[in-house]
Amino acid sequence: MGRYVVRRLLLAIPVLIGASFLIFAMVYALPGDPIRALGGDRALPPAVVAALTDEFNLNDPLVVQYVKYVGDLLQGDLGTDFRGRAVEDTIAQRLPVTVRLTVTAIAFEALIGIVAGVLAGIRRNGFMDNLVLVSSTVVVSIPILVLAFVAQFLLGLQLGWFPISGISQGWYSYLLPGLVLAAGSLAYVARLTRTSVAENLRADYVRTARAKGLPNRTIVVRHTLRNSLIPVVTFIGADIGTLMGGAIVTETVFNLPGIGRAIFDAVRAQEGAVVVGIVTLMVFFFIFFNLVVDVLYAVLDPRIRYD
16 A cells, blocks of 8 residues: 555656646736736836846746746745745635635535435435435536526525625635535535445345344445445545635635635736646645545455555
């Protein structure tokens, strides 16, 4: 297992380099002049434009800019934005908001998705099963942007159950955006759990357990659920990175000052250093959580060995 973890960490290096270069190239290809855009409607003095262009190496070719960026990155310097603020300060300020939002979404996804999936799998073709199938189909067919506005209007404005903007009410502020962010994944978790539980309930070891006279609750909780959760845990772990990426839309709609909102603002301002720094960090999180999932895989099913 130790060799496997080290090998996966080494493979993460070219992935991080490739992802950061692609993002750097995409920001480089955006039309417009980010330095002149700093002045808005007022033109900046030519000396200021020249100084900023030279400071951020904007006259260099793309590859030269990227090599200089990686050189600074290897020294622990993520660079600065065009207003002189360090990228690591932006990440340090914004990351806790996105982490709280992602944790809230994962909690909804795991709790509601698994419970609904287990109930549907146990009572297949019953009312709960049909309810889960219909509701999950409806949820995954609605774009997250539309779902966010509908949730804001119904649950926030009409019913007044949740705040619809900002983080002034602490963790309570994250409930509605967390539920919206988790909605699509929650539906997949419910369906995946339902299918996995239904298949395992027909397995030979379950029939043997029933023949031995074990109570149905013991069969489901102790034997069926553990095997059924292997693909579900894999999906949830891999979904953490996806949720952090999907936070761009959710944080923008609910006005949450997280790194998703920071990426949105940085892309509009063509702040290449900010975009590359944050996206590289998110790619690292994605690789890390996938590695954790692989390790949990072996814990849940001892038959799996990576060495």
